[in-house]
Amino acid sequence: MQHNLHDTIVLLTRTPTALDALLRDLPETWTLRNEGEKTWSAFDIVGHLIHGERTDWMPRAKRILQFGETKGFEPFDRLAQQRESQGKSLAHLLDEFARLRAENLNELRALNLQSEDLARRGLHPALGVVTLSQLLATWAAHDLTHLHQISRVMAHQYREAVGPWSAYLGVLHCAGHSAP
Amino acid sequence: MQHNLHDTIVLLTRTPTALDALLRDLPETWTLRNEGEKTWSAFDIVGHLIHGERTDWMPRAKRILQFGETKGFEPFDRLAQQRESQGKSLAHLLDEFARLRAENLNELRALNLQSEDLARRGLHPALGVVTLSQLLATWAAHDLTHLHQISRVMAHQYREAVGPWSAYLGVLHCAGHSAP
Numbered sequence: 001m002q003h004n005l006h007d008t009i010v011l012l013t014r015t016p017t018a019l020d021a022l023l024r025d026l027p028e029t030w031t032l033r034n035e036g037e038k039t040w041s042a043f044d045i046v047g048h049l050i051h052g053e054r055t056d057w058m059p060r061a062k063r064i065l066q067f068g069e070t071k072g073f074e075p076f077d078r079l080a081q082q083r084e085s086q087g088k089s090l091a092h093l094l095d096e097f098a099r100l101r102a103e104n105l106n107e108l109r110a111l112n113l114q115s116e117d118l119a120r121r122g123l124h125p126a127l128g129v130v131t132l133s134q135l136l137a138t139w140a141a142h143d144l145t146h147l148h149q150i151s152r153v154m155a156h157q158y159r160e161a162v163g164p165w166s167a168y169l170g171v172l173h174c175a176g177h178s179a180p
Numbered sequence: 181m182q183h184n185l186h187d188t189i190v191l192l193t194r195t196p197t198a199l200d201a202l203l204r205d206l207p208e209t210w211t212l213r214n215e216g217e218k219t220w221s222a223f224d225i226v227g228h229l230i231h232g233e234r235t236d237w238m239p240r241a242k243r244i245l246q247f248g249e250t251k252g253f254e255p256f257d258r259l260a261q262q263r264e265s266q267g268k269s270l271a272h273l274l275d276e277f278a279r280l281r282a283e284n285l286n287e288l289r290a291l292n293l294q295s296e297d298l299a300r301r302g303l304h305p306a307l308g309v310v311t312l313s314q315l316l317a318t319w320a321a322h323d324l325t326h327l328h329q330i331s332r333v334m335a336h337q338y339r340e341a342v343g344p345w346s347a348y349l350g351v352l353h354c355a356g357h358s359a360p
Contacts, residue, residue, distance in 0.1 A: 003341035007207045011334075018202035022194050022327075027187045127344040134343035141342050144335040145351035147202075148328055152356070154191075155324040161183035162321050163314035164307040171325035176332070176354025 003137040005113060012105055015143040016098035019046065022150070024094055031090050035156045042150045046093045047081025049146060053100035055080075057139045058107055064122035064132045065111070072123035108136075148176065183317040185293060192285055195323040196278035199226065202330070204274055211270050215336045222330045226273045227261025229326060233280035235260075237319045238287055244302035244312045245291070252303035288316075328356065 023031055023042055034041040040048070060073045085093060111117070118133040155171040166172050203211055203222055214221040220228070240253045265273060291297070298313040335351040346352050 003338065004207075004209065007209045010207055011210060014202050014206065018198050021201040022198035026194065027184075027190055029181070029184065029187045030191060033181075124344070127347070130343055130345070134341065134345060137338045137341035137343075138345040138349070141335045141338045141345070141349050141351065144331045145349045148331040148335070148351040148354065151324045151328040151331065155321045155328070157181050158183065158317045158321045160181060161314065161317035163310055163317075164304070165310070165314060165318040165321070167307070169318070169321050169325045170356040171321065171328040172356070174328065174354050174356025176350040176352070176356060 003118070003133045005118065005136065008136050008140045009105060009108065011140045012101065012143065015049075015147070016094070016101050018147070019049075019150070020094050020098065024091055029157055030154050033153070033157050035153055040149070040153065042153060043085065043090050043093065044081055045146050045150055045153070046090065046097055047085035047088075048078065049143070050093060050097050050100060051077065051080040051084060052139075052142065053097065053104055057135070058104045060122065060135055061108070061111075061132060064120050064135065065117065067122070069121050069123045069129060072125050075125050148174075183298070183313045185298065185316065188316050188320045189285060189288065191320045192281065192323065195229075195327070196274070196281050198327070199229075199330070200274050200278065204271055209337055210334050213333070213337050215333055220329070220333065222333060223265065223270050223273065224261055225326050225330055225333070226270065226277055227265035227268075228258070229323070230273060230277050230280060231257065231260040231264060232319075232322065233277065233284055237315070238284045240302065240315055241288070241291075241312060244300050244315065245297065247302075249301050249303045249309060252305050255305050328354075 023046070031042045034044070055074065056076050063071060063073060088096075113132070118131065118136070120132045121129050122132065122135070124130050152171050152174050155169065159166065159172055162169060162172075203226070211222045214224070235254065236256050243251060243253060268276075293312070298311065298316070300312045301309050302312065302315070304310050332351050332354050335349065339346060339352055342349060342352075
């Protein structure tokens with residue numbers, strides 16, 4: 001399937017609301033526990049999504065439009081949330097994510113991108129040449145990879161509690177972890 | 181981690197709201213497409229969750245309390261939604277799921293289960309002896325396995341559109357599919 005900008009934008013509007021409905025005021029069992037050493041909790045993941053809003057998606061889109069392949073993207077810091085989320089509550093992070101996402105989508109809509117813009121190329125520090133279309137599709141798929149991860153991290157907390165049903169629960173057999 | 185009935189109930193209240201926020205009125209690209217032959221779309225999955233509310237979780241909980249291991253559970257029909265969702269809209273299914281879940285949670289709370297109740301044993305047609313505690317933990321983890329699946333099915337639609345970023349998106353490498 002081809003990338004469709006309208007479908008992408010609609011999905012991007014949903015993620016903050018869906019995460020809010022799932023996570024706000026949930027017991028810490030579900031929000032602060034992770035899958036073991038050096039893995040992320042739902043709290044960490046929301047912080048990671050915030051950092052993406054600040055430094056990844058729209059800054060990279062604008063760099064493609066301004067510089068094309070002549071000036072590569074800044075590398076993305078996958079551990080920034082360890083620093084930036086410190087001392088904040090999950091409710092605060094959910095608010096921050098919703099606000100930044102709304103601002104970014106306003107900016108994206110205002111660009112009024114046409115198909116020739118979407119075909120423009122930029123330079124990723126590790127992946128090489130990418131298009132604006134691929135970047136925006138990845139923004140949506142990145143939301144989904146972290147919704148996927150959050151549901152897995154939460155299910156992990158009941159790995160023992162479900163007893164023999166673990167055999168039937170695909171989420172407990174997921175190896176689809178995002179690479180650094 | 182042990183099963184905690186309060187944590188289970190709180191999570192079970194969230195799933196209908198979170199799915200509603202994610203899916204209602206979303207373009208059909210996201211809600212009606214699946215991962216290929218004999219796989220499920222988000223629409224199919226919501227139908228499956230509805231069938232669980234009708235025939236699986238509370239009926240099985242009540243059977244354990246009433247009959248213990250002397251009368252096994254009815255097998256669960258994993259394909260019922262193909263029949264039952266026919267002709268319905270996703271919005272209708274989301275409403276139905278929310279209503280049934282709320283009714284079931286009212287009934288569950290009214291049982292006022294104590295730890296000796298949670299330890300009671302029942303008979304699963306394939307898994308053998310299970311406890312009420314395991315059944316209720318599985319109800320919550322089952323929500324999460326399907327949230328995990330929905331995010332994967334949706335991301336699958338952009339498998340090509342993300343270009344080289346597919347290498348970084350764990351959701352596109354998930355093999356954690358639920359068994360029948």
